[in-house]
Amino acid sequence: MKKSVTALGMALACMLGTASPAGAQGVWMKGDLHLHSRHSQDSTNNAVGKIISFAESEGFDFLGITDHDNHVDGDTAHHTWADPQWRSDRIVLLYAAEWTTDRGHTNVFSAHPYDQKLLRRMSDERDIKLIGLRKAMGVHMSANHPTNKDHFGFSFDMVDSIEVWNSSNWAKNPPALTVWDDMLKSGRMIAGRGGSDSHHGWPDTPQDRSAKSDERLSNYVGTPTTWVYAKTRDRQGVVDALTQGHAAISANPKDPRVEFSVDLDGDGRDDGMMGDNLRGTGKPVSFRIHLAQCPIPWVQYRVRVIRDGEVFATVPVDASKGEATFTDTPPADKRAYYRLEVEGPQADYAAVPMSAGYSGTMVALSNPIYFNFNPAF
Template structure:
């Protein structure tokens, strides 16, 4: 099942957050129909002790939304988000924030958490080895143009042989204003960037916290500018039997024969609109397609090299779907409405996320 959520949010437990108690975030998400959330407060604002701040807050509760356990690992070498289906000892990760990558990897593995590189092209970009992470934040907040550089970093990691999931996160710090009369810079920001700008969709085996984390690790992920924009789904027919047998995150050994790829825009968007899909192959623009206005589908055929690594991913542009709960988000997202994770050929599963060897890490 497809589940929608936000993987980067700050509550009042982050000192740079305003008007954003956990109850406000969760109530908004429940009302808007989200399935999961990760409230990721800055660990340095509570000296690593998120367990007795964010997670122990009586407001950290929902009968409708799956609440992941996490925090923003905030260090002198950049930021990363931690995601877990169950409580973990975040203090241990906080205590090694200035350590060498090998030590950090050992703690991460011992904790059994998912570590994600945050906003890799910002001034506070992730400055550790990407061998440490399971995913990378390629779409941070509503403002799409500034994320182009993050996507280039992602493509470089993919071309290197790493199977790292691309994800989104609103990085919202300020609660949606209670009344339109609020016109401070922070309240204006809140009208453009809040829960779900962007929305990260995961194809999960069940509606559980662990299934959300597993899907994120496995690359079964699509990102849309908001929850009402179309979700892009990406499939491939490898054996030519007319049935799609691969989806985002999957890897196969190519036979040297043509592979048919299928693109679907699902669950949102403007009725009858034509969306432009850019196919990216190995980090380069490969093909541009228009979706059929009735079926919201498109397809193409290509032959992955039998003796080399190849990946394909998608970017979708078109008219923004209104998101009434966050009215100004459309203006900042521009024409970018969604992107997919890759379908892989000839990749090594040992290089999925932080399964990568770190023998050469600093």
């Protein structure tokens, strides 16, 4: 297997965004897709208004406040969504909830109101019925923390994405990457996303201080941050981009956003980005790695290229340049996928000052670029 790695000399490129591949138009948006407010009974002093105000002050673009539905018998629409604080002129707020069942937890994201009670009533149904229900409801379903005690116990054919990075504590997440790779190797095009799973606000009360008084300092909005490349800056744009896998994850909103694209014909123009499914012809292609917004200019990041679940190459990327390429020959007669893992020092996220100590050296993840997958799978 031939490997070629070439650093590109684009000064300060890490500080800039990139043009979208193949002439597509869109905008990068950052947010958190797993959060709990006071409407979840296992949360303390985390009002909807507190969460939104914090996110606005830190420049986030979207939020999925995913309160547990078992505490309110699925009536999320009359709790989180109906909360008078659930509004913002600056942030896209998804209709969302955490479907909390005996077989595991699933986040639901939607651009429109939907019936969470119906999901609760069908929690014990066979997966084939639940797949049909998801399609009929027109919602995005995402498997939460698939390898912890509340592991996802449904068929992965039922979901559009997997939470591969849960909370600022990176050490508990590698098993989720194994599950993700297994699902990708099976031919499923399932996007990867992150979520802080934050439950607690400032330790303002004795109850907060006796529970998890330091969570607001170590794990809160944006640890990790999910980035989506959306065609429109609205609910539908966010949901569509996540479903398509036009998304990446960073440890916090100040860390680099990894962008991953491919040039199929050597003309120097991108023909696809992460999340896209392309045809392999048995000829070499050039892959491009771009790290946007690098806050530490002297850093050399280590980017692991994962091909079909195995490390294919490790590519150094200087923060001052922000780009690198590698070449490979995707097969013409079988499936293949490539994704990226980025390691280096954590950026300072002053609003959540203890988060860097938990994330270690894992800085960012990309979604895969696919070859020869069956999109109708």
